[in-house]
Amino acid sequence: MARILPLADAVAELIHDGDQVACEGFTHLIPFAAGHEIIRQQKKKLTLVRMTPDLIYDQMIGMGVADKLVFSWGGNPGVGSLHRLRDAIERQWPSSLMVEELSHAGIVQGYTAGAAGLPFGILRGFTGTDLPKVNARIKSITCPFTGESLAAIPAIRPDVAVVHAQKADRVGNVLVWGIIGVQKEAVLASKRAIVTVEEIVDRLDPPPNACVLPSWVVSAVCLAPGGAYPSYAQGYYDRDNRFYQLWDQISRSREEFLRWMKLNVLAESGRLNFMEKFSNIGRMA
Amino acid sequence: MARILPLADAVAELIHDGDQVACEGFTHLIPFAAGHEIIRQQKKKLTLVRMTPDLIYDQMIGMGVADKLVFSWGGNPGVGSLHRLRDAIERQWPSSLMVEELSHAGIVQGYTAGAAGLPFGILRGFTGTDLPKVNARIKSITCPFTGESLAAIPAIRPDVAVVHAQKADRVGNVLVWGIIGVQKEAVLASKRAIVTVEEIVDRLDPPPNACVLPSWVVSAVCLAPGGAYPSYAQGYYDRDNRFYQLWDQISRSREEFLRWMKLNVLAESGRLNFMEKFSNIGRMA
């Protein structure tokens, strides 16, 4: 059963240096608060897994918590590059970053196989592309019925999944809704799971067939209102598209990046001050 | 895009003699009205597919529409045997019935592979059981990463899926909720799909992340209030557990079975009279 823990305690206890960590969220519900806590605690040598590494992974990589990235699309959605990710890959700053690259459908199969207790997943994919040349973990397999060749991807089984959700009840059952991405697959594929939530309520009252993570597949539920900001939480606050554009400027130079991180993430109350600049979050934080 | 059609027209146009037909429904939302229409139209040589063949398949088999059954559990849930199914297998009445047998997890993989455009699905299953001895379509496959042996099942791709749902809108989008079984997988795996519904409404207004079948994956939507009876439709009427028990008596003898079918299925207004005996349906029909 999930324990209701302060976020700092959950990160300290459940994420260890060297772990494979999947902070998932497909544009929606990106676990920024948890990512900032990982940075503050100066975790090291993490393998970060995610379909769509975006600003929070850019920040984590720039602050040196990761030595490997497993991903399928790394950019600032609708804006452009992730400059810290590029700096790590192109110029090894702050250190070199190993990259293991798939497509979205490939990562989907990796998580799904992990969640389903299978050693691998199969898909129609990668034929004619250069991805198998740079990722030895893309293999092929022959259908025993038709003789067709398909791609095979090994299961992804992170040590820890980190996701954000709208709400949990007091025993730790979690309700996620809206664009749910691959969060459920990532949580079920992982050995441990940290879920930050906008609020903890007496009763979840989910709609029929909702995406619910039962308490007993979650390690820790952490109250973190505004925890997805500057991403969004459907029903709570909108995506701060302006900040995503602003990040393009902040992250272009190493100095400006470090300055911003010190002020808004490392400093006592940094994240709170960051969020309070924005009225739609300020009301909830 | 789905056409809104009378059930008799949809069955006449979309189901052909010799087709592979999957009338799905896991206890809930069993498409009895559609099954009765298939019997009335005296379809022949169908291959019937279903995880849990129950009373409607017992009736269809007893009336001679099928020459093959693909299934994983064939019984009267909570009551006992399907006597017409047993009579077909044990004593070839009304004719012989080929049987292709899997487990629930095996059929799940067959439908899922069919829906996912894959030639086969994989699962941990059948090790040490006699099922592969009697079903040559259960094969094994070796994981290219770990060397583990897993079971492989060919995709199931029915000609027609037949399901019942709570409601559709006027362009044919369908909302299913409650115990949703494998209906979505069966519809997406099939070449054509007939969906009977309790009601057709102006707006579906589904809850977030609901199980919706978009109009463009459905061939025909047919208004059939009470169409799942004596199974149930969550939010509309309960399962008639008494009828399931009564069926055990009706179906034990061939004569009593045929008498009941003539009166309640083949006769003009047979099904309507059958449903009207039961007040909770009578109000809606």
Added chain:
Amino acid sequence: MTMDYSADEIMTVSAARMLRNRTVCFVGIGLPSKAANLARLTHAPELVLIYESGPIGAKPFILPLSIGDGELCTTADTTVSTAEIFTFWLQGGKIDVGFLGAAQIDRFANINTTVIGDYDRPVVRLPGAGGAPEIAGSAGEVFIVLRQTLKTFVERLDFVTSVGHGEGGGYRRRNGLTGGGPAAVITDLGILRPDPSSKELTLTSIHPGVTIHEIRAVTGWLLRVSSNLEITPTPTSEELSVLRDLEQRTAAAHGVTSV
């Protein structure tokens, strides 16, 4: 105070007692469902019940007649597709306990629910596998509940539908079965557990008033008896009254006595 009880009642109560609180139990319909709900209504209020039709965390007030009654869905924490139940929850290793019935069982707790007689010309065609093979394969441990007779406890199964301990000790590990396999078989006469090394079912507890001779007379092989044979504690009056209330509510709702 002790109350009179039937052989079926001590079987159901003994099966219910196997289930620890806060475990996750994949429940077959019939006897397993009755025992699991009795456990939930007595010593294991936080027992998580999963039914193959899709409900996770079902808390039925009356016993379902089918594996997919509406009562299971409306009382569940959520309801997922049957496909997801088998892939993510069962095969994914999230199930602590699988709870099964059987038509035939052998000395290694392998199970037949497919046919009596020859497969191609069966004497009795049984319902078939359903979810049982993969529950038996993947659940952390498995409990089996059935009445003990010469028809059910057989020297040789007519068909192996679901594997228990296969051919004996080490079989599951050698064959890559991820779950632990059968941990106990609870009958109307006693409780059998696999020997730790040979995995052969051994009588470890006998219900009060039953003799070893009686049990051996309805077992199709020479049943081993534990040197530490216990006598099954009698059902408490609380267990019996909760069970009977549950059965009465169910009968009133379905118009029949429950299975």
Added chain:
Amino acid sequence: MTMDYSADEIMTVSAARMLRNRTVCFVGIGLPSKAANLARLTHAPELVLIYESGPIGAKPFILPLSIGDGELCTTADTTVSTAEIFTFWLQGGKIDVGFLGAAQIDRFANINTTVIGDYDRPVVRLPGAGGAPEIAGSAGEVFIVLRQTLKTFVERLDFVTSVGHGEGGGYRRRNGLTGGGPAAVITDLGILRPDPSSKELTLTSIHPGVTIHEIRAVTGWLLRVSSNLEITPTPTSEELSVLRDLEQRTAAAHGVTSV
């Protein structure tokens, strides 16, 4: 009445015109999303838009900045998991049209969105594959929209992220790719379509005021020109005003001009 328009505008309008009403379109973010929504707001009101984040049947009133803006979910017929999008909807063969952008494209409409330069020591690390390889593999047909320059239309890709027509005619069938592959590439200068047999991209339509010489000057190989070369019809005033309204609404919402 004709209105002035920009090269980007005729590109977007021409791309939008490719989409027939009542087809199902898997939409990439950026230019493809803009063109697909323009189509939906003009000649193809029943166009079904699917975004890889999960929304099916999205009808955004403003253009999403990201592939998972809330606007996509709240206006959709339903929203499924990203896993389901790729397995049941894309790989399952339910998508009529895939709509992609690109950083580099070659004469057979193969695409690079991974790196400029060497993979291990890239000059520019691009975002990567995302959903593109399987959209290019499985969609019924594929449209690609990008600005035409010497940097984008190259003789040889630095990296093949997504396959168009591979090495030419027959490649897709030989290699078991289920979808039809690229049917058109729409740029700010013209429209290129694969030759029916060789599959080499051929200029089939040129935008008004653009010369063949100009197009060849920004194409990294000797571009073939159709013997039936057409001149792209100019954007209508309705198309332009709907497009500009959409861009203005979007800019007001995001605080920027759209991509």
